[in-house]
Amino acid sequence: MEVQDNNRVFFPTHVEEVLRESFLEEDTQGRGYVESKNIVNVVRKVLGIFLTHTEKAKVLGKAEYLAVKGLLSVEDFITIMADTLAETTHWGNLKTEVAGYVGIDTLQEQIRKKVLKRGFEFNIMVVGRSGLGKSTLINTLFKANVSLRSCSKSEEKVEIPKTTHVKSVSHVIEEKGVRLRLTVTDTPGFGDQINNDNCWLPVLDYINEQYENYLSEEQSVTRKKHIPDTRIHCCLYFISPTGHSLSPLDIEFMRRLDRCVNIVPVIAKADTLTIEERVGFKQRIKQDLANNGIRTYPMKELEEDPEETVTNNKIRELLPFAVVGSNQQYPNNGRTVYGRKTQWGLVEVENRSHCEFSDLRDMLIRTHMQDLVEVTRSVHYENFRQDRLASRRGRTQFNGQVIDMDSMNESSL
Numbered sequence: 001m002e003v004q005d006n007n008r009v010f011f012p013t014h015v016e017e018v019l020r021e022s023f024l025e026e027d028t029q030g031r032g033y034v035e036s037k038n039i040v041n042v043v044r045k046v047l048g049i050f051l052t053h054t055e056k057a058k059v060l061g062k063a064e065y066l067a068v069k070g071l072l073s074v075e076d077f078i079t080i081m082a083d084t085l086a087e088t089t090h091w092g093n094l095k096t097e098v099a100g101y102v103g104i105d106t107l108q109e110q111i112r113k114k115v116l117k118r119g120f121e122f123n124i125m126v127v128g129r130s131g132l133g134k135s136t137l138i139n140t141l142f143k144a145n146v147s148l149r150s151c152s153k154s155e156e157k158v159e160i161p162k163t164t165h166v167k168s169v170s171h172v173i174e175e176k177g178v179r180l181r182l183t184v185t186d187t188p189g190f191g192d193q194i195n196n197d198n199c200w201l202p203v204l205d206y207i208n209e210q211y212e213n214y215l216s217e218e219q220s221v222t223r224k225k226h227i228p229d230t231r232i233h234c235c236l237y238f239i240s241p242t243g244h245s246l247s248p249l250d251i252e253f254m255r256r257l258d259r260c261v262n263i264v265p266v267i268a269k270a271d272t273l274t275i276e277e278r279v280g281f282k283q284r285i286k287q288d289l290a291n292n293g294i295r296t297y298p299m300k301e302l303e304e305d306p307e308e309t310v311t312n313n314k315i316r317e318l319l320p321f322a323v324v325g326s327n328q329q330y331p332n333n334g335r336t337v338y339g340r341k342t343q344w345g346l347v348e349v350e351n352r353s354h355c356e357f358s359d360l361r362d363m364l365i366r367t368h369m370q371d372l373v374e375v376t377r378s379v380h381y382e383n384f385r386q387d388r389l390a391s392r393r394g395r396t397q398f399n400g401q402v403i404d405m406d407s408m409n410e411s412s413l
C-alpha cells in the first residue's frame with residue numbers, strides 16, 4: 001500500500017484488480033452487488049485461509065454497516081478491504097513479489113536477540129487452604145526451591161495468619177541463556193479461618209493494586225523504558241481432594257476473580273483419590289464451574305484460530321488438572337524420577353498415567369506461558385484500564401482541585 005499526504009492509504013493497482021476480480025466471481029448474476037453476509041467468503045478467498053474469529057466478525061460488522069438492504073457494492077468492498085489490510089499482514093495472494101533477497105527474514109532473529117537481552121517475566125499466584133501442597137507444586141514445576149514450604153523443619157515455623165496475607169518472592173532462573181524472572185505470590189491464611197467471608201478480598205486487592213501501579217507508571221510523564229511487570233499472569237487455585245464437589249469458598253473465590261485474572265484450577269494431592277473418585281470428582285467440579293458461569297483459563301471466546309481451539313479444547317477437557325507434587329527424587333527402572341514413595345508404591349509426578357502434573361507443566365511453561373502474559377495484558381489489564389479511565393472521566397477540575405463528580409452528593413454541594 002502507498003501512503004499519501006493526507007494519511008489515507010491506497011492500494012497498488014494490482015491489488016485493486018485482484019479485489020475487483022474476486023468480487024465479480026462472487027457476483028455471479030452480474031448485479032454489481034454481493035450480499036453482505038457472503039462477503040466473508042470473498043475476503044477468505046483473497047487472503048487465503050488466515051482469517052481469525054475477530055477478523056471475521058470485524059469484516060461482517062463493517063459489511064452490515066455499509067450495506068444497503070443487505071447488498072454491498074464493489075466500492076464498499078474495497079473500503080472494507082482497505083480497513084482489513086491496514087490491520088493485518090496476512091495478505092495472502094495480495095502480497096507484492098520481491099525479485100531477490102531483501103533480508104526481512106532476519107527480523108525474527110533481531111527480535112529474539114532483543115528479547116533475550118531483557119529476559120522474560122512471569123508472575124504466578126497460588127491460592128488454596130494451608131497444607132494442600134501449593135509450595136511443593138511450585139517447586140516441582142520449576143525444579144527449584146522457589147517457594148518456601150511452611151512445614152519443612154529447616155525453615156522457621158510459620159504461624160497461620162489471622163487474615164489472608166499476600167506475599168511475593170522473585171527469583172531469576174536461567175536455561176540455555178534464556179532468563180526468566182519468576183515471581184511466586186503466596187496467599188497464606190486463605191480459607192484457614194473459622195469465618196472465611198471475604199477472604200478473597202485481599203487477593204483481589206493485590207491483583208488490582210498491581211494493575212493500578214502499572215497504569216500510573218504508564219501514564220507518568222517520565223515513564224520508564226521498560227515498566228516492571230508485577231501483574232499476576234496466572235492464578236493456580238488449589239481444590240481440596242475431598243471427592244465431593246467444589247466448596248462454597250471455592251465457588252465464591254473463582255466467581256469473584258475470574259474477570260480479572262487467568263484462573264487455572266487444580267485438584268491438589270490427587271494421589272489421595274482412587275481412579276473412580278478422581279473421575280467423578282472432576283465431573284462434579286466441571287458441572288459446578290459451568291453452573292456458576294466461572295470462566296477458567298484458557299477461555300474459548302479469546303481464541304483466534306481453529307488450530308488454537310483444537311489445542312485448547314484438549315486442555316479444557318483435562319481441567320481441573322489432578323496433580324501431585326514432590327521435591328524428592330527416587331530411582332525407578334534405572335532413572336531417577338520425582339515422586340512420592342509410600343508403603344505400597346511410588347507415585348511418579350511426571351508419569352502421565354499417574355497424574356496430570358505433566359499436562360499442567362506443559363501448559364503453564366512449554367505452550368501457554370506467553371499466552372498467559374498476553375491475555376493478562378490485553379484482556380484483564382485492559383478491562384481494568386478502561387474502567388479506571390471511564391471512572392476518572394466522572395471527575396472534574398474545580399479551582400485547581402480534582403472533584404469526583406460521581407461521589408459528589410447534596411451534602412458536599
Ligand SMILES: Nc1nc2c(ncn2[C@@H]2O[C@H](COP(=O)(O)OP(=O)(O)OP(=O)(O)O)[C@@H](O)[C@H]2O)c(=O)[nH]1
Binds near residue numbers: 270
Ligand atoms: N499426598 C500428597 N502430599 C503432598 C503433595 N504435595 C505436597 N504434599 C505434602 O503436603 C504437605 C504440605 O505441603 P506444602 O507444599 O507446604 O503445602 P502448602 O499448600 O504450601 O502449605 P502452606 O504454605 O501452609 O499454605 C507436605 O508434607 C508435603 O510433603 C501431594 O501432591 N500429595
Ligand SMILES: [Mg+2]
Binds near residue numbers: 136149150
Ligand atoms: Mg506454602
